[in-house]
Amino acid sequence: MRETLVIVSLLIIIGAAVSAQILILDKDKSILTIFHAGSLSKPMADMEKKFEEEHPNVDVRREVSGSTAAIRKVTELGKNADVVMSADYSLIQTMMVEGDEKYADYCIQFARNQMVLAYTDRSAYLNDINTSNWFEILMNKDVRFGFSNPNDDPCGYRALMTIQLAEIFYGQEEIFDDLVEKNCKVRCEYNNGTYKIAIPKSSELEPENYKFVMRDAEIYLMTSLELGEIDYLFIYRSIAYQFKEQGVKYLELPSEIDLSDTSHEDLYERVRVITSSGRAISGKTIIYGVTIPRNAENPEMALEFIKMLLGETGRGVMESRGQRNITPAICGDSAQLPYAIKSYVE
Secondary structure (H helix, E strand, C coil): HHHHHHHHHHHHHHHHHHHHHHHHHHHHHHEEEEEEEHHHHHHHHHHHHHHHHHHEEEEEEEEEHHHHHHHHHHCCCCCCCCCCEECCCHHHHHHHHHCCCCCCCCCEEEEEECCCEECCCCCCCCCCCCCCCHHHHHHHCCCCEEECCCCHHHHHHHHHHHHHHHHHHHCCCCCCHHHHHCCCCEEEEECCCEEEEEECHHHHHHHCCCCEEEEEHHHHHHHHHHCCCCCCEEHHHHHHCCCCCHEEEEEEECCCCCCCCHHHHHHHHHHHEEEECCCCCEECCCHHHHHHHHEEEEECHHHHHHHHHHHHHHHHHHHHHCCCEEEEEEECCHHHCCCHHHEEEC
């Protein structure tokens, strides 16, 4: 009995010592903080693993949110981030790089995406929907659809742009009114060839009936789609692609309305969104952006992360997750780029 107690006591002591050593090792690790768009959740989880494998002394900590919300954490809440990644590069450009108070010196455009309409085997009329009638399917009283909060998330205001562009492309003026204006307080006005979509503050943006569902970020709506709470979801192609194994399907829309093709920029720009904060956002090709904020606490390691993101490893991760790379990446403020990443950027 005494020998057993001695062994147990030794095991406890050894376990405590090992735990203490682990705590010491964890404290010795440097922290890399990344704020990123919800649509980058899966590729960034892959990147986190690969980066920590190559840099065992680094603990990558990610915060996921809508792109606008991610940027506001830095610009309005004063939170420190080493890397900020947005699903709309222009948000970094206008909210962090430009203006009287600069929060970053440059924005790198590194990936593309497109809007699709996701659905599952539970979705109503799934055998009937196609690129010519999808808006008519969504108008049916027994069909529910969703998109993310356009004040917080680019995917949300891009969904509104896609719906308005559909009016132009299909020549049917009732599409936006029937799908959006009849169901919430978002309004669209036409003036001199431009459609201006006004978004109320988020507290007034809640759906007014059963017709559609809205969440803060597009990734959170995937659960609603999988559970059959909604039939269709306006989402990025990369996310729908990532959920194929869970039974998610998607309808690719015409390039004139899916915000994927630079040759249609003149058409996209005919639609403009005005957020509740007064920010005007013109329709444009979906391009992702990344930067290192001026308040970064670990800028050297942030540069290493961006090198991996823009290099062969990062490009492989993005491609495997259904997202197109921009190779080489693009930066309009290339003179401000750190020397360590200039070779990756055009």
